[in-house]
Amino acid sequence: MTAAGVPTPGWRAWVLLAPLLAWVGIFVVAPAALLLVYSFCDRDELGRVVFDFSTASYARVLDPIYVGIFARSLGYAAATTVLCLVIGFPVAWWIARTPAPARGRWLLLVMVPFWTSFLVRTYAWIMILKQEGLLNAVLRSLAPGTPPLELLYTPTAVMIGLVYAYLPFMILPIYGSAEKLDGSLLEAAHDLGAGPLRVFSSVIIPLTLPGIAAGALLVFVPSIAMFAITDLMGGAKVPLLGNVIQNQFLQARDWPFGAALGVVFMALFALSYWILVRFQDRGQEGQR
Amino acid sequence: MVERGLRAWTLAVLAFLYLPIAVLVVYSFNASRLNVSWQGFTFDWYRQLAMNSPLRQAAWNSLVVALATTALSVVIGTGGAWLLHRHRFPAARLIQTLVALPMVMPEILLGISLLVLFATAGVQLGFTTVIIGHVTFSFPFVLVAVQARLRGMDPALEEAALDLGATPWRAFRLVILPYLRPAIAAGGLMAFTLSWDELIVTFFTADAASATLPLRIFGLAKVGLNPMINALSALFVLATVAFVLFSARLRRDAAANPLSP
Secondary structure (H helix, E strand, O other), rough: OOOOOOOOOOHHHHHHHHHHHHHHHHHHHHHHHHHHHHHEEOOOOOOEOOOOOOOHHHHHOOOOOHEEEEEEEHEEEEHHHHHHHHHHHHHHHHHHOOOHHHHHHHHHHHHHHHHHHHHHHHHHHHHHHOOOHHHHHHHHHHOOOOOOOOOOOOOOHHHHHHHHHHHHHHHHHHHHHHHOOOOHHHHHHHHHOHHHHHHHHHHHHHHHHHHHHHHHHHHHHHHHHOEEEEHHHOOOOOOOOHHHHHHHHHHOOHHHHHHHHHHHHHHHHHHHHHHHHHHHHHHHHHOO | OOOHHHHHHHHHHHHHHHHHHHHHHHHOEOOOOOOOOOOOOOHHHHHHHHHHHHHHHHHHHHHHHHHHHHHHHHHHHHHHHHHHHHHHOHHHHHHHHHEEEHHOOOOHHHHHHHHHHHHHHHHOOHHHHHHHHHHHHHHHHHHHHEEEEEEHHOOHHHHHHHHHOOOEEEEEEEOOOOOOHHHHHHHHHHHHHHHHHHHHHHHHOOHHHHOHHHHHHHEEEEEOOHHHHHHHHHHHHHHHHHHHHHHHHHHOOOOOOHOOO
């Protein structure tokens, strides 16, 4: 790009860009800053927010109950990420290695669930998992007399819901990386005597790392606080971070505490994002 | 060997992805209210759905919100992408990062921080606040889509228009915009779908009168099963399939466009 092609902006350009800057400033930056302010606020006897400096909310975040909820939420999110990776990687890889016309059709098959409302997809599982649901009906017809499985409103149901909702978010970025991978690299590794495991660990994994990292971020971060899935599949019996935050803002109305939880979550998100960017940079160096 | 294993695995995973959706669609035609056993084919749930006024109202709300979101996102996203491409703004990287933030930020954080903003500013929750929330996470997708297409554009396109005496605005309207149309359409479709499906941000920014369809479905699904939701879900799935096929077609057309890189 030459300097002539990209001139420095005059006042007209600034005026034209102003709506976008204002939008981002007012609706992204200011709310985040306000959240930070609220997290250091206090509450009066009636529960109203008072603008006094206080670290009480953060002290409460460190309460074992809430540390436990954080740990459990991170655990669920990590398990979801690993399961999505293990289930999704072979799919992404196989589709990316399929010759062109068929590849597009396979990809389209992954896109449809990706674009289908997660709410609709989660609701489908309620129908399958509930006690008098489809799964138990099938079990009964296969093995009459077996006691019905009680899956809905259990941690297992929450895990199924999370993995099912986020699996396409893992498959698509890995597909993106795998598709760009030059097949002759695999042949070269083969010719140089690398076994399939060696090819996998020394060629395939490093070269698809940017996709894996992007997929991991897209699955890990949202599943930490996805209260809609835990509500529907766990029946709020498995409260995770999202349920607690939502509760502080809408039912308990302890906004400073909810804000403090939000700020800590925001920090976790920023950290994950930073790690992702580093991974992607490294992956790009690897491709050169 | 490995090849066949991978293929079988892919088929199994796709079955896992599609089976629940298929069950949902099939059972939306089941006469039984309890859903488990098949008791004959019926359109009753669709009929009830069409006559359910809260759900109809919610569908209307969703449509209004999604259309407003799409229009605003296309204007802000396309304009922003062009300006950031055409000029070297100081802090362009920072602007880019801040714009991209709502795309990757967990929705609950956007939801609670907007709620705090509106409460502090004394803004009543309603259609305006819902649309603001939706535009905030939708317009970056338009911006990114348009930016990707701009990167492949020949600068001579604009130069030729200017040399032939067009004003910058005319050049933008008559040359750049038509070139960008596939990206704008793709980004706009994305904005529409994101808005149409969105639950979490809406959850924190809507009031009872502006409740969208996902918000109502969530409320009903929390209470338990409801055959009307099966019917509604089946319609959602149908719309999704149509959307995916349409956008795949759009991409093909874009690839066939002689002006495209």
